[in-house]
Every structure is written in structure tokens, then in C-alpha cells.
Amino acid sequence: FHGFGIVKMGLPPFIITLATLTSLRGIGLLMTNGNSISINNDAFQTFSRSSFAGIPNLFWMVILVGIPAYVFLHHSRWGRYLFSVGSNAEASRLSGVNVQRTIYMAYTLSGLC
Incomplete structure (x- = not known):
């Protein structure tokens, strides 16, 4: 999507990236009803904290x-x-x-x- 917008439509890369960020953030807020999602997976937490x-x-x-x-x-x-x-x-x-x-x-x- 970004490549098409930049190469074919001539949009500045910063503008198309900012537009995508805003739209995806809005979709995320719609999907979660504005609530935070916490990760409660023990395997993920163990991996991220171990060495x-x-x-x-x-x-x-x-x-x-x-x-x-x-x-x-x-x-x-x-x-x-x-x-x-x-x-x-x-x-x-x-x-x-x-x-x-x-x-x-x-x-x-x-x-x-």
C-alpha cells in the first residue's frame, strides 16, 4: 500500500505513513472499544524476562x-x-x-x- 501510494500516486512518504498510522490506530480502538489489552501468557513473560x-x-x-x-x-x-x-x-x-x-x-x- 505504501509503495503504491508513493510511487504511483506521488504522495510524500511521511504523509502516507502518518495516514496509515492514524487509520490503523482508529481501527484498533474500534476493535477494542478503547480498552487496553494485557498479555497474560506465562511463556511470553518468561521468555522476555529470562536470559x-x-x-x-x-x-x-x-x-x-x-x-x-x-x-x-x-x-x-x-x-x-x-x-x-x-x-x-x-x-x-x-x-x-x-x-x-x-x-x-x-x-x-x-x-x-
Whole structure:
């Protein structure tokens, strides 16, 4: 949705992200009638508060996501394209990068994550 709005409709990324945030927050409030939802799952609470080898499990989750993201962004062609499009889309287009596809893929991957 974001990729379509930005590439095809020409909307600014900040505006479409803000509009999506507002609409999804409203849907969430409608679904819960404005009430908070607390997580009472013991397995979730145990995992989030325990540690492995003296390091908290939540930090291990950061490592599990951060290292592949670093390798993907800094050591792959698509990562270089992504940085290039984010810095200067016109220069990227002139150097042969498919800017529209890169933007679509960036927002699709972000939404998937």
C-alpha cells in the first residue's frame, strides 16, 4: 500500500505513513472499544524476562535480527541500491537502478517485517 501510494500516486512518504498510522490506530480502538489489552501468557513473560549465557533473551533477538540486516544492507547489491535511492533517487535512476521497484520492495519488506 505504501509503495503504491508513493510511487504511483506521488504522495510524500511521511504523509502516507502518518495516514496509515492514524487509520490503523482508529481501527484498533474500534476493535477494542478503547480498552487496553494485557498479555497474560506465562511463556511470553518468561521468555522476555529470562536470559541465556548471562545475556537477556531480548538482546539475543536484537542480534538475531541485526546481524542479517547488516549483512543484507551492507554486503548485497540490493542494499547498495536501497542506500542509493534513499540518498538521491535521480542519481540512482541515471546510474541504472530501477527506483520504483526498489521503493516497492523496501516498503513491502518493511511491512512484512
